[in-house]
Amino acid sequence: NAGVTQTPKFRVLKTGQSMTLLCAQDMNHEYMYWYRQDPGMGLRLIHYSVGEGTTAKGEVPDGYNVSRLKKQNFLLGLESAAPSQTSVYFCASSSNRGPDTQYFGPGTRLTVL
Amino acid sequence: GENVEQHPSTLSVQEGDSAVIKCTYSDSASNYFPWYKQELGKGPQLIIDIRSNVGEKKDQRIAVTLNKTAKHFSLHITETQPEDSAVYFCAASMGSSASKIIFGSGTRLSIRP
Numbered sequence: 001n002a003g004v005t006q007t008p009k010f011r012v013l014k015t016g017q018s019m020t021l022l023c024a025q026d027m028n029h030e031y032m033y034w035y036r037q038d039p040g041m042g043l044r045l046i047h048y049s050v051g052e053g054t055t056a057k058g059e060v061p062d063g064y065n066v067s068r069l070k071k072q073n074f075l076l077g078l079e080s081a082a083p084s085q086t087s088v089y090f091c092a093s094s095s096n097r098g099p100d101t102q103y104f105g106p107g108t109r110l111t112v113l
Numbered sequence: 114g115e116n117v118e119q120h121p122s123t124l125s126v127q128e129g130d131s132a133v134i135k136c137t138y139s140d141s142a143s144n145y146f147p148w149y150k151q152e153l154g155k156g157p158q159l160i161i162d163i164r165s166n167v168g169e170k171k172d173q174r175i176a177v178t179l180n181k182t183a184k185h186f187s188l189h190i191t192e193t194q195p196e197d198s199a200v201y202f203c204a205a206s207m208g209s210s211a212s213k214i215i216f217g218s219g220t221r222l223s224i225r226p
Contacts, residue, residue: 004156042217042219043216044216045213045215048212048213058213099144099164099206101147102147103159104156104158106155106156
């Protein structure tokens with residue numbers, strides 16, 4: 001039981017490049033989330049999903065897209081990376097039993113030059 | 114919009130002393146209040162949570178109190194130990210939503226030997 005895993009762990013991009021971050025969970029959770037963490041700003045929700053095939057915008061969605069084609073996977077895409085997207089990205093998942101524990105992955109550190 | 118304010122941003126206490134972190138929230142419909150601990154290089158991990166029908170909850174050296182009238186909640190760590198050094202985040206559910214929580218900006222707790 002690996003919990004929540006994220007790939008890659010580190011990535012450096014040039015401005016304008018694209019990339020996809022992969023999140024996978026093996027807990028059969030319905031809900032999945034993508035957050036970004038910046039110094040002094042806590043965790044801010046980018047996009048989330050309440051089930052396979054669904055996605056919704058969070059607090060800071062601009063510049064990102066997501067897809068949830070399989071229940072266990074949640075992908076975060078950057079179509080044209082900008083330096084403002086330099087951050088640490090965390091994926092999380094939770095059950096659908098009401099407000100409940102979110103389980104976080106180890107994070108992806110992304111630098112956009 | 115909804116927000117969660119957390120204080121202090123940094124806290125240094127002598128080993129064995131107590132530490133208190135305080136949060137306030139804006140949405141009166143919030144009914145779930147988790148606390149997460151984040152160690153260096155890792156994702157946040159739930160340490161304790163409280164729901165709106167309870168005023169206080171304790172788990173060994175950790176306790177959380179909730180004052181719904183004043184819309185604030187606090188984390189109390191007693192008999193602090195070196196392994197308590199980490200960043201702590203409070204959070205509150207967005208309304209009564211089962212799917213989203215909003216995080217405070219974090220408190221970096223250091224335990225002095």
